[in-house]
Amino acid sequence: MSKQDGWCIMCHLQIKYDSSTDICINIKDVFIRGNGMNLAKRFETIIHILNYMYAEVIKTFIDHIRIIIKQCQDYNYINRDVKNFIEGKAHETYQNIKKKNSLIVYDNQPKFLLKENLKQYEAQQYKNMDLSHFLSDCLNEYYAETSKYLYKNLGFEKVLEFKKKGNFRIPIESNINQNKGINLINTITKESGWVSLKHINVEFNDQIISGDRILRDPVNKLNFHCKRLHIIRLIKCIYTEVIFKYNKYVCDILNLCGSDYTYFNLVRQFFDTIHKTDKMLDIMIRTLVSLNTLIGEYDHDSSHSNIKGLYSLITHLSKEIKFGNYSLDDLDSKSDVSKKEIARSYIKKFSDFRSKIFDNRLKVFHKKQCPSQNILSNIVIHEFPFLKNTDSVDNTRFTELMIEEIVLSFCNQLIEFSENVIKSFYEDLGLNKLN
Structure with a gap:
């Protein structure tokens, strides 16, 4: 795992050596032999780092969704199985993770992702896309990058693929060929008839499902x-x-x-x-x-x-x-x-x-x-x-x-x-x- 380049994006993090001292180390130092850390301590530190980063993922989600909700006043009912989630469970989860993983005391990389996205929206004046759709697309890109940098590029994909050959099993829907399903949907939705369904909105389980979506x-x-x-x-x-x-x-x-x-x-x-x-x-x-x-x-x-x-x-x-x-x-x-x-x-x-x-x-x-x-x-x-x-x-x-x-x-x-x-x-x- 230490040889994967994904860890480089977290070099801005400073981690307390332990809770009893103010000495801080960098993520790269965690993997260096002879730094005084035993194996258990290294794993504990890595877990703290990942939990911290994943908490930031949740925070970014909350920041974007909060703005999206402001654009969705017409959907009052939905605004209420989403706002309760954002202000309740999601915010509570974020605070709990930050509290339990307090070894990271300083992060010198400012988090302006939401501000940058809003600035980009205003600067380029997306006349054909409202703000909620624009931020939804930003979130899609953000989570695609998150999956790459905090999962694949950290070596977890290789580890889990290797483990699949042993006793470790990933929960999957065994009766569905996902790749076949993806190709199938992408093929049929290219047909001309789907354009005529863009105006349709179907309400189901507090969601609005549309052809446009x-x-x-x-x-x-x-x-x-x-x-x-x-x-x-x-x-x-x-x-x-x-x-x-x-x-x-x-x-x-x-x-x-x-x-x-x-x-x-x-x-x-x-x-x-x-x-x-x-x-x-x-x-x-x-x-x-x-x-x-x-x-x-x-x-x-x-x-x-x-x-x-x-x-x-x-x-x-x-x-x-x-x-x-x-x-x-x-x-x-x-x-x-x-x-x-x-x-x-x-x-x-x-x-x-x-x-x-x-x-x-x-x-x-x-x-x-x-x-x-x-x-x-x-x-x-x-x-x-x-x-x-x-x-x-x-x-x-x-x-x-x-x-x-x-x-x-x-x-x-x-x-x-x-x-x-x-x-x-x-x-x-x-x-x-x-x-």
Whole structure:
């Protein structure tokens, strides 16, 4: 370790030889043989030095975050799981470490990092970046340097890599290939579709997750954990919104098909349509599985908001469409009355399934994902003027011809909607590269 050049950046530190004397030595002297220090004393001194430096890392974090918080007054709630942390645990931790590692009595290198960053921001007038974003980028650079100088360049990386071959084990997520995940995220976020998601803000666990935040900088080993969870959360939110809109279409069509004017061909049109939209559901299912496998997810949140829960909801719908036995082809030989009754029974069966699966679970899912802006604002959903902003269709006002016209239009729109979803939220986002 003493041969690593990382120790040179701490040559400004003066360390007390011991607590009973005022004699001070330099970090370089700690490694010199014959300085009167035994091995245990050298290790103790090195630990004090590292704790002191790591405490400064915490202090730099506090200094920057304090200014960032002042720029975030619009986020009052967040301002309060962050300000309490800064003024409480973080400040307390910093003071405790400084108190317990008091052998370092003088540091002749002034700490003007925050002042220098603020001066740089004012001097260069970053018109396209607010102060909080600028300081966040400064912190990213600072911690990248910290990882290099206070970990890698001190020899710890080599020590730990060597220890991995023995009994020492680093806690890792064994089911995730991190390098593969990093490359994958960096590849898909280069696709054109992500730009259209920059305006989206999703609230989750007291965080604001946005498309802009995901795209702000490339994925690396330092931010991989956050980036992958943000991407997963955003995609789940989008897919939940897709199913929510899909359900609205289906619900309106079912209300019309279940009217007194129900015709066999009208019901056939509906089931032909949902079979065509099943491609969208299959793609969403495969994507959720791939995200879980290739990027991974911590299932610390409830079943209503993790990948498995959303996967289960969409899978139930897809299975019902595929295997619910809604084929009308073998009924052509029956009388019109018989076909009409069977068609109505199919509509009731599918309607009961939709109500059971979606009415409660989907509302909970939609609330859990909690998008703060309209996720599907770039996909136009057409509605007839007299159906707009209604929870259900009052079909008693319409003639048979109007009902046929509306159902046909809604079915075409539902197919168009599913095709737009596949393009906008699968192909244009590069998610097809997951499968």
